[in-house]
Amino acid sequence: RKACAALVRRGELLPVGAPFYPGLTPMPRWQYGHAVTRDPATGAPDHGLPKDKEREIVLPVPEPGPNEAVVYVLASEVNFNDIWAITGIPVSPFENHDLDHQVTGSGGVALVASIGSEVKREGRIKVGDLVTVYSGQSDLLSPLAARDPMYAGFSIQGYETDTGSHQQFLLVQGPQLHPLPPDLTLEAAGSYVLNLGTVVRALFTTLGIVSGRTIFVEGAATGTGFEALKSAARNGLAAVGLVSSEERARFVVANGAVGALDRRDPRWAGIFTPVPGSATDIAAWERAGEPLLEAMRAQTGGRLADYAVSHAGQESFPRSFQLLAEHGTLTFYGATSGYWFSFVGKPGTASPEEMLRRARLRAGEAVLLYYGVGPGVGDGSIGTGELLDPVGLEAIEAVRAAGGRLVVATMSDAQREFVQSLGFGDAVRGVVSLEEIRRKEGADFDWPRALPAMPDAKRETGRFKESVRQFQDRTMKPFGSAIGRWLRSGDNPRGYPDLIIERAGHDALAASTSLVKPFTGRVVYCEPMQGRRYTFYAPQVWMRQRRIIMPTATIAGTHLCNAYEVARMNDMIAAGQLEVSAPTVVPWQDLPKAHQAMWDNTHAGANYVVNHALPRTGLRSRDELFQEWGARR
Numbered sequence: 001r002k003a004c005a006a007l008v009r010r011g012e013l014l015p016v017g018a019p020f021y022p023g024l025t026p027m028p029r030w031q032y033g034h035a036v037t038r039d040p041a042t043g044a045p046d047h048g049l050p051k052d053k054e055r056e057i058v059l060p061v062p063e064p065g066p067n068e069a070v071v072y073v074l075a076s077e078v079n080f081n082d083i084w085a086i087t088g089i090p091v092s093p094f095e096n097h098d099l100d101h102q103v104t105g106s107g108g109v110a111l112v113a114s115i116g117s118e119v120k121r122e123g124r125i126k127v128g129d130l131v132t133v134y135s136g137q138s139d140l141l142s143p144l145a146a147r148d149p150m151y152a153g154f155s156i157q158g159y160e161t162d163t164g165s166h167q168q169f170l171l172v173q174g175p176q177l178h179p180l181p182p183d184l185t186l187e188a189a190g191s192y193v194l195n196l197g198t199v200v201r202a203l204f205t206t207l208g209i210v211s212g213r214t215i216f217v218e219g220a221a222t223g224t225g226f227e228a229l230k231s232a233a234r235n236g237l238a239a240v241g242l243v244s245s246e247e248r249a250r251f252v253v254a255n256g257a258v259g260a261l262d263r264r265d266p267r268w269a270g271i272f273t274p275v276p277g278s279a280t281d282i283a284a285w286e287r288a289g290e291p292l293l294e295a296m297r298a299q300t301g302g303r304l305a306d307y308a309v310s311h312a313g314q315e316s317f318p319r320s321f322q323l324l325a326e327h328g329t330l331t332f333y334g335a336t337s338g339y340w341f342s343f344v345g346k347p348g349t350a351s352p353e354e355m356l357r358r359a360r361l362r363a364g365e366a367v368l369l370y371y372g373v374g375p376g377v378g379d380g381s382i383g384t385g386e387l388l389d390p391v392g393l394e395a396i397e398a399v400r401a402a403g404g405r406l407v408v409a410t411m412s413d414a415q416r417e418f419v420q421s422l423g424f425g426d427a428v429r430g431v432v433s434l435e436e437i438r439r440k441e442g443a444d445f446d447w448p449r450a451l452p453a454m455p456d457a458k459r460e461t462g463r464f465k466e467s468v469r470q471f472q473d474r475t476m477k478p479f480g481s482a483i484g485r486w487l488r489s490g491d492n493p494r495g496y497p498d499l500i501i502e503r504a505g506h507d508a509l510a511a512s513t514s515l516v517k518p519f520t521g522r523v524v525y526c527e528p529m530q531g532r533r534y535t536f537y538a539p540q541v542w543m544r545q546r547r548i549i550m551p552t553a554t555i556a557g558t559h560l561c562n563a564y565e566v567a568r569m570n571d572m573i574a575a576g577q578l579e580v581s582a583p584t585v586v587p588w589q590d591l592p593k594a595h596q597a598m599w600d601n602t603h604a605g606a607n608y609v610v611n612h613a614l615p616r617t618g619l620r621s622r623d624e625l626f627q628e629w630g631a632r633r
Contacts, residue, residue, distance in 0.1 A: 004058060013058065014168060016588050017613050019629035020072045022113050022128040027070075031061050033167030034591050034610075035101040036086045038094065045102075047088035047461075050595035054086050057101055062163075062171040064116040067140055069125060069172055071133060074625070075190035076108035076165035078586060078594055078608035079223075080334060081135075085159045086595060089457045090339055090468070090539055096155075097162035105166030106135035106158040108609070109190030111622070112177065119174040130186075130622040131177040133170065134193050134566045137161060140173065149175070149562045150545070151519040156194075156560055166591065168612060175563040181573040184580060186619045191583035191609040193569075197561035198333055199227045199309075200569045200578070203235070206331045206545075206558040207307050211236030216296065216305035216323050218312040220257065221248035222603065224333070228309045230255050231578055237307070238300050242316065259299030263316075267291045272315045275342040275533045277450070282533055286344055289322050296323055304328070313337030314538070318344070321555070329554040335538040336601070340454045345504065345529025348552030352395035352501065352526050356402055359522040359549050363403030365498035366487040368515070369395050371408045372415040373503040382434045382447050385411040387418040391527060395501050400427035404499070407432060407486045409479075430486030437478050446474040451510035451535040468537070476514050483515065496521065504529045509548070510536045518544035525550045583607035585617055 007013035013030040014020065035057045039046045046053055064070050082104040085093045093102045112129045119125055135157040138145060142152035158164025163171065180189045203209050215232045219225030220241025233239045233256030240259045241252040249260035263272055271288045296304055304325035310317050311334035321330050321343040335341070350358075361367070371392040372385035392408075396419075399406045408431045410416045416433040438445050452471060455463040484495025496517035502509060504527035512523045513536045521544070529550060540546065541557035548555040561569065572578045584607065586594045591610045597603040615628040 007058075016168070017611075017615075019633070020111065020113070020613065021626070021629075022072065022111050027113065027169075028061055030058050031168040033057055033059050033101075033103040034105070035059075035103045035166075037102075038100045045088055045092050045094040047086065047092060050083070050086050050592045050599055054104075054592040054595060057103075059101065059103070059167065061169045064114055064119070064171060066116040066118040067174050069115045069119050069174060069177060070113045071110035071131065071170050071172060071177070072113045072613070073108050073110045073133070073165055073168060073170050074613050075187055075585070075609045075611050076105045077135075077191055077194050078591070078598070078610055079106060079194050080336070080598065081106045081156055081159040081194070082164075082166070082595055083599055085164070087458075087461070087599070089461055089464070093159055093162075096160060099162050102162065103164045103167045104158050105164035105610075106156055107190075107193045108133045108165045108170075108612075109180070109186050110170065113169060116174075122174065125174060125177050128622075129177070130180060130625075132180055132189050132193055132566075132570075133165060133172060134176045134178060134197065134561075134563060135165070136560050136562060137173055137176065140175075148519070149564075150559065154519075166610060178563075178566050178570060181570045181580070183620065184573075185582075185617065186614055186625065187583055187585050187609050187611070187617050188580050188607075191607040192580045193566060194560060195224050195607055196227050196231075196578065196580065197566055197569055198224055198559070199231055200572070201561040201565055202228065202309055202331050202333060202558045203231060205561070205565065206556050207309075207329055209235060209237060209307060212238075213306035214238045214240070214300045214303050214325070215307040215309065216240050216242070216320060217309045218242045218316050218320055219336075220252045220260065223607075224311060225309070226252070226255070227581065229257055230581075232307075232309075233257060234577060234579065238303075240296060240299055240305070242312070242320075259296075261292065261295055267295070272319055274314055274340060275318050275344055277533060279531065282344055282531060286322070289319055292319060293323060307331075311336065314340050314342070317341050317538075321553070324553050326552050329556060331556045331558045332538070333542050333558045335542070338454070338457060339538040340451060340535065341538045341541075342533055342535045343555075345525075345532045345534060346550065346553050347528060347530040348550070349528050350526050350551040352391065352398040353401070355501075355524045355526045355549065355551070356398050356404075356499075359499055359524050359547075361399070361402045361404055361499055365404050366489075366492065366496070366517075367399050367404040367406045367499050367501065368483055368487075368497040368512075369399065369406060369408050369501040370503045370506070370508065371419060372411040373505040381449075382411055382438050385415060387415055389415075391503075393422075395526070396424060396428065399501075400424065405429055405487060407483055407497070409434065409483065411435065432482045432486070434479075437482055441478050444474060445478045446471075447479075447508075448475065448510075450507045450533070451537060471510070471537070472514075475511060479511060480515050492517070498522070499524065501526070503527065504532060507532070507534050509534045510540075513537070513540045513546055513548065516546055518546070521546045523548045581607050583609045586610045588612060
């Protein structure tokens with residue numbers, strides 16, 4: 001404290017809340033921030049509960065590069081990215097850098113303090129501008145940025161980068177800065193971009209919602225769930241929300257929902273569980289959900305959900321999928337209660353050719369096909385299965401006709417030799433036998449019948465992370481290496497398949513969703529899936545925005561919006577299509593308490609923002625801010 005006081009006296013550190021007039025106030029050398037740190041004795045990340053591990057630190061003020069700016073943060077968003085960074089669940093942000101601290105925070109409202117040469121040359125942003133701060137960063141020079149910046153080394157500031165907005169001065173890329181929508185308070189302008197931006201991408205990009213249809217939203221009374229429900233209702237959808245009390249049910253109906261399902265209702269209070277493994281138990285699990293489906297139909301004129309928005313995790317996800325109507329789509333962007341996702345397949349079939357058309361397979365794309373599994377062929381066990389796989393052979397022909405670069409994965413050496421004997425030539429780049437991988441790797445290779453059960457990430461964090469590592473090391477690395485050697489190219493050095501043709505007769509979905517190319521990858525099924533359980537690791541789908549396309553349903557991972565979608569979102573706010581909810585404002589010193597409330601799920605507001613330097617709430621412009629600062633001095 002004495003050292004900080006000395007820095008303040010010399011003008012090298014600003015007190016929290018101090019006025020800062022860009023171009024007039026000298027830039028300090030040091031700043032305050034909220035962070036999780038490494039253990040000084042061991043150097044290991046010191047993760048844990050926010051109330052125990054989050055602390056205020058002093059760190060250097062950065063300088064901008066050519067495409068960057070430094071902003072003075074007035075208020076910053078409080079969200080679950082902070083929680084994941086502080087707890088290190090599911091992944092520690094320290095894996096991305098060697099610093100001794102990780103400042104959290106994704107987005108906010110700020111004054112532009114300094115800009116780099118290229119930002120100045122562009123002329124869109126200048127020193128002194130009042131801006132909202134979008135938290136997405138990407139490789140601005142990547143060719144993939146022309147398709148979607150999220151495909152070009154995308155990361156969310158505060159969790160996947162080494163710094164975040166819960167500090168006084170933040171280094172950002174030029175595209176992160178946007179003008180404020182009209183008539184927002186400054187605290188509201190600092191609260192909405194990540195939460196509402198995630199919802200905007202989920203609804204308008206990933207789902208492509210159409211007015212007049214139905215949507216089911218988990219966790220619909222708070223946070224992103226509330227924003228999703230309210231935004232869907234404003235855009236003409238019949239929205240039903242999953243809530244945890246009668247009071248919250250009334251709240252979501254008052255905000256535009258046509259109905260609500262209280263997960264604590266005695267009729268279905270015990271049904272929100274992962275899907276069990278045996279056929280008998282799966283059938284009983286599905287029957288237990290029928291009252292929930294009937295309650296949904298009763299509130300929507302007899303319809304199930306055309307769309308579902310999920311973020312509550314492994315306990316709610318399976319029922320949200322069950323609530324989908326035929327040809328419905330579920331999107332998700334989080335997993336609060338756990339990452340081991342399961343669902344029961346739905347009826348329906350389609351030809352491989354039709355599924356490749358739906359997945360928009362392009363000539364030259366890399367494809368992986370599992371051969372030798374499915375009804376009447378085998379169960380996906382290594383070294384088993386019949387030689388003749390009619391659906392597999394039809395899929396090979398469909399990929400060849402579409403011009404895909406195909407690799408086939410067989411269960412046995414005998415199946416591999418059979419496929420190689422059929423004379424497909426260059427249409428099949430390679431054939432990989434799981435039996436051969438087992439023979440080479442021995443006990444170091446596992447091909448599980450489903451994603452292995454995972455310990456609770458909150459209560460047994462170490463064991464949870466070890467289970468993830470074991471799956472990667474013992475399943476994905478050997479299998480991915482065997483597949484990748486046939487599909488590597490100049491623009492795909494790891495040999496990720498662009499598309500994987502999965503099979504209903506086994507559950508390798510966890511492997512497929514880990515292996516298929518991030519952001520653009522598709523996993524497709526063509527056979528009947530009803531009555532079978534499928535499992536996958538949630539972050540591989542949501543954080544990498546992969547898609548699972550089935551004959552009569554789709555699961556689509558989604559994430560934060562891109563910079564263009566922020567600009568479009570601000571237009572929609574100005575036009576009244578979207579609404580920014582009034583945030584809960586947290587004092588700077590109470591940020592760890594707010595994070596702990598989010599971890600404990602005892603928070604009540606939809607949006608939270610931590611105050612850095614706003615002299616009072618309700619201000620709406622830079623002039624008002626400067627006047628208030630001046631009056632207080």
